Amino acid sequence: MTDDPCADSGSGECREALTELYQYLDGYLAIERRTIIKSHLDLCGQCGSSYEFEFELRQVVSRRCSDQVPERLKARIFQAIVEAQYEG
Numbered sequence: 650m651t652d653d654p655c656a657d658s659g660s661g662e663c664r665e666a667l668t669e670l671y672q673y674l675d676g677y678l679a680i681e682r683r684t685i686i687k688s689h690l691d692l693c694g695q696c697g698s699s700y701e702f703e704f705e706l707r708q709v710v711s712r713r714c715s716d717q718v719p720e721r722l723k724a725r726i727f728q729a730i731v732e733a734q735y736e737g
């Protein structure tokens with residue numbers, strides 16, 4: 650994973666973005682933080698993928714909030730994200 654731009658720990662932007670990802674998804678971040686996180690998610694493929702995965706997962710979970718999300722379905726979503734990452 651040495652050719653991964655996100656693996657470069659020179660800036661803490663990725664860590665910051667991922668740390669605040671859940672608050673971002675929940676809408677708890679202040680508008681200026683949202684703007685910063687959003688621009689990072691747009692620019693950074695890896696953080697963007699993490700965001701998309703969490704977002705999709707939440708959609709599925711909230712749609713089936715009374716049921717349990719089948720492991721099979723979660724695995725399929727995760728698989729789709731991983732495949733998209735390798736294709737890109």
Ligand SMILES: [Zn+2]
Nearest residue numbers: 655663693696
């Ligand atoms: Zn990043």
